[in-house]
Amino acid sequence: QVQLVESGGGLVQAGGSLRLSCAASGRTFSIYEMGCLRQIPGKGRDFVAAINWNSGSTNFVESVKGRFTISRDSARNTAYLQMNSLKPEDSAVYYCAMRRDERQAYDTWGQGTQVTVSS
Numbered sequence: 001q002v003q004l005v006e007s008g009g010g011l012v013q014a015g016g017s018l019r020l021s022c023a024a025s026g027r028t029f030s031i032y033e034m035g036c037l038r039q040i041p042g043k044g045r046d047f048v049a050a051i052n053w054n055s056g057s058t059n060f061v062e063s064v065k066g067r068f069t070i071s072r073d074s075a076r077n078t079a080y081l082q083m084n085s086l087k088p089e090d091s092a093v094y095y096c097a098m099r100r101d102e103r104q105a106y107d108t109w110g111q112g113t114q115v116t117v118s119s
Contacts, residue, residue: 002026002108004096009113012086016117020081022096022110030100034072034079037106038092038115045095049081064090086117 008020024031035050049060049070058070067085072078079096093114097106 002028002030002098004098004108004110006096006110006113009094009115011116011118014086014088014117014119016086017084018115020094020113022079024077028077031098032100032102035097035106036070036081036094037097038094040092051079088117088119091115091117
């Protein structure tokens with residue numbers, strides 16, 4: 001099993017930056033991809049970004065391209081989501097997630113961290 005622990009959320013003004021961290025422990029050799037999804041009250045979780053654990057290739061939802069970056073430190077088993085030029089519409093609970101194969105859905109989740117962007 002893999003466990004994910006998130007940190008780094010908070011309150012920031014529009015235009016500001018935050019960095020989220022997602023530390024993995026356990027059977028980390030099984031990680032294929034780490035992703036970040038966000039959720040606002042009453043809605044489902046929406047994909048934000050992902051990084052392939054081996055190749056480092058990344059993928060982003062269109063609305064965050066050019067503002068967010070995702071990276072990983074394999075030695076620390078930690079993924080990072082750097083969020084710049086934040087907008088109020090980025091406010092949500094952000095979850096990191098892991099999947100073991102490109103054909104599988106995300107099946108391991110962090111506890112979530114609140115990001116609030118004030119206007």
